Amino acid sequence: MAKDILHMTYENSLTFAQDLDRDDPLRHFRNKFHIPQLNDKDVIYFTGNSLGLQPKNTRVYIEEELEGWATLGVDGHFHSQKRPWFYYHKFSKEALAKIVGAKPSEVVSMNNLTVNLHLMMVSFYRPTSSRFKIMIEAGAFPSDQYAVESQIKFHGYNYEDALIEISPREGEYHLRTEDILSKIEENKDSLALVLFGGVQYYTGQLFDIGSITAAGHWAGAIVGFDLAHAAGNVPLNLHNDQVDFAAWCSYKYLNSGPGGVSGIFVHEKHGDAELPRFAGWWGHNESERFKMKKGFIPMSGADGWQLSNVNILSSAAHLAALEIYDEAGMEALRQKSIRLTGFMEYLLNGFNLGDDVLKIITPTDPAARGCQLSLLVSKNGKAIFEHLTRSGVVADWREPDVIRVAPVPLYNTFEDVYNFCEILKKVIF
Structure with a gap:
């Protein structure tokens, strides 16, 4: 900089x-963007960290898909002139890869944030009798807290025993990187997963993703990030930082609409690995998807974690916003x-x-x-x-x-x- x-x-x-x-x-x-008004004046809108504003091109993108649905019906899956629905998840890959610092094969837009956090933990939280603990920052957003709690209990472990929370030092408001790394080292023999927010939602602290990931890997743990407050807000370099997985929402800084479609990152080192996962037909080998055969064969890369066919209208709003991000850089x-x-x-x-x-x-x-x-x-x-x-x-x-x-x-x-x-x-x- x-x-x-x-x-x-x-x-x-x-x-x-x-x-x-x-x-x-x-x-x-x-x-x-459409700027909300109060008494015929633009408001001062400082809540893009909660819900981003609506891009003016959002209506255009959605109406194009509505028109395709109206005129083509089911044939829009393959014959929609601009964006055939069958391939819709591919259209956001280049832009998302730039935003999170990844390869296009490592990212895919799908589901909602907490769903994706659970799907990632199905694959990457694999506790054993000796290595079963999850480390998060104290006061993490409830998406992380509740998902982690339920995953721990699902695997049959005591929540208090399996959860490690790191708090700031007394009288301080954000975490020191050295304290995070020290806590990882302290629990190196029992740590299964480090799961942090990229940016802490309450304090706005941007964590040192590279250092945390390196320390977690040194300790033998998997490292993932919830990037809800980081994607589109700060520079990210997930691939080079060797992050194992990440998930984010698109309705905050990415301006893709309330409850908008989420996204995931899975590092290419895991993209074709034989990992446990909750499979769905949209993650199945694309060339054989409509043959309806038994036996799940995952697509390569992040695409193999998809479950259902794409929510086209929500994804259209997402593409409209990503177009602006791509232009701005x-x-x-x-x-x-x-x-x-x-x-x-x-x-x-x-x-x-x-x-x-x-x-x-x-x-x-x-x-x-x-x-x-x-x-x-x-x-x-x-x-x-x-x-x-x-x-x-x-x-x-x-x-x-x-x-x-x-x-x-x-x-x-x-x-x-x-x-x-x-x-x-x-x-x-």
């Missing part, structure tokens, strides 16, 4: 924010993200309120976070959040006292950041 991006000098003025927007090479991407988005989040951090630090009133609990190092800042508000937090909402700021409240704000580089502006901080300043003071 360019040094001037990481160490940019900011100014606290509307003019400065507007100058940054004028010089922003990605500024035209905002016009590709992750490197350019990351550069703007660092500037946007850095500008917000600069303005918030300028409040000089003290940690007992407002504290940013997201790492200060730009390399250890994405576009989210989590604000610990010690006094009247919920009232402040509700005032922000009434003022046209769409943020996210997390009990008991945190406001999460995510300035997304595809559609948020530096003026958005400045105006948000001005609104927050008025309500706090």
Whole structure:
């Protein structure tokens, strides 16, 4: 990352924010999205970490498939002019591979996130009497917590005995990489699976995926990641980092619609391995799929983990959003993200309120976070959040006292950041 991006000098003025927007090479991407309004004005939308905005081309993509269904019926599977439904899972591979740092054969779009986490653990959590423990970060998103709990119990192990949770040090809010690696080493003889979020949903911490994966492998464990808050937010390099598997959703930073289709990564070293899996007909050898023969023969790579035929309408929305990502490019988005989040951090630090009133609990190092800042508000937090909402700021409240704000580089502006901080300043003071 360019040094001037990481160490940019900011100014606290509307003019400065507007100058940054004028010089922003990605500024035209905002016009590709529908921005919600309040009182005939665009809201300041800082919840792309929960649900991304709708791209304007989404309607076009979905209506094309609706038209194909209306005019072709079942023949749309093979004769739809633009995107035959039989091959639909292939159309997102190139874009997804770029976003998560993988080979196209290692990724596939399918199902929903928690379903995919379970499918991955069926194959990659293979406990034995001596090696049966799963390590996660304390306070992981419930998708991870509940899936892990049920997998442990399904295999007949005691949840408390088999689960290892890593918490930050006393008085700290995010995990130190050295503490994670030390915990892995401490449990090297009993550890079966390390499963972390790529970005911690509550604090916004970006974990060191490469180091965690290397340590887990050294300990003899499988290493996987839930990338719900990382995919489309931060640069990823899953293939070179030797991650075993990953799963993510597409409705946050990937802007593919509420409940949108998920995706998985399976490293090529496992792509053709004889692993246990819950099989489905869409993962069966494509050339023989419609012969309806007994005996499951998985497709090569991540495709072999598919279960059912593709949800075409949801996947059409996904393709519409990926088209925008492909045009913008992750490197350019990351550069703007660092500037946007850095500008917000600069303005918030300028409040000089003290940690007992407002504290940013997201790492200060730009390399250890994405576009989210989590604000610990010690006094009247919920009232402040509700005032922000009434003022046209769409943020996210997390009990008991945190406001999460995510300035997304595809559609948020530096003026958005400045105006948000001005609104927050008025309500706090």
